[in-house]
Amino acid sequence: MTTLAVTGHTDLTEKTVPLVRAALREVLKPYSEDLTGISCIAAGADSLFAEEVSAMGGRLVVVVPSLDYRSAVVKPEDLPVFDHLNETAVEVQTLPYESADRAAYEAANSELLERADRLVAVWDGTPSTGRAGGTADLVEEARRAGLPVDVVWPDGAVRGG
Template sequence: MTTLAVTGHTDLTEETVPLVRAALRELLHPYSEDLTGVSCIAAGAESLFAEEVSAMGGRLVAVIPSLDYGTAVVKPEDAAVFDHLNETAVEVQTLPYETADRAAYEAADSELLKRADRLVAVWDGTPSSGRGGGTADLVEEARRAGVPVDVVWPDGAARRG
């Protein structure tokens, strides 16, 4: 069984979503016979990854950073996807942090790496902000830990703002 964890941008443009979805489908295909995907199921890249893992019959494991994540962080327009992925996951691990703060996100990232054979990063290559807990930070941490990283950023992909 291969376990792939995901990290990625939440602010993908509407035009980028199908590009990333197709790239993820292509990346995941070789693992489809025995795939486990681990995701915090945040909006954007992480939810797209989780949806693709589920669509190909893989096992989805959700790692929720904090007890209040679903109400404090998930936006109303993303709640239906978040709830659906929570329900379809074969395992949901909610970390014991009261609030979704930097410590909770870093702990969730550590849990992703602990479970992963590989890390999929839907990432435009932007360096770390230095605040911790971001996509670049997890990519750096994975590389330091010797976890192989597959970067997904298809031609034409962009972030909002």
């Protein structure tokens, strides 16, 4: 069984979503026979990855960074997808952090890397903005640990505001 973790941008534009979905399908296809996907199911790349893993019949494992993550971080318009992915996951691990802060995100990232055979990064290649737990930080951490990283950023993909 191959376990793929995901990291990626949350601010994908509406036109970018189908491009990323198609690119994720291609990355996941070689593992479709025995796939486990692990995700924090944040809006954007994390949720798209989780949906594609589920659509391929893979096992979805969710890591929720903190006890208040759903109420403090997930936007109302993203709640249906977040709740659906939690319900369809074979495992949901909620980390014991009271609030979704730097420590919670770093712990969630560590959990993803610890459990994964590879990291899929929906990433435009921009460096970290200084906000801990971002896509660039996790890609760098994975590479330092010797974990293979598949970067997904299809032609025409852009980030929104």
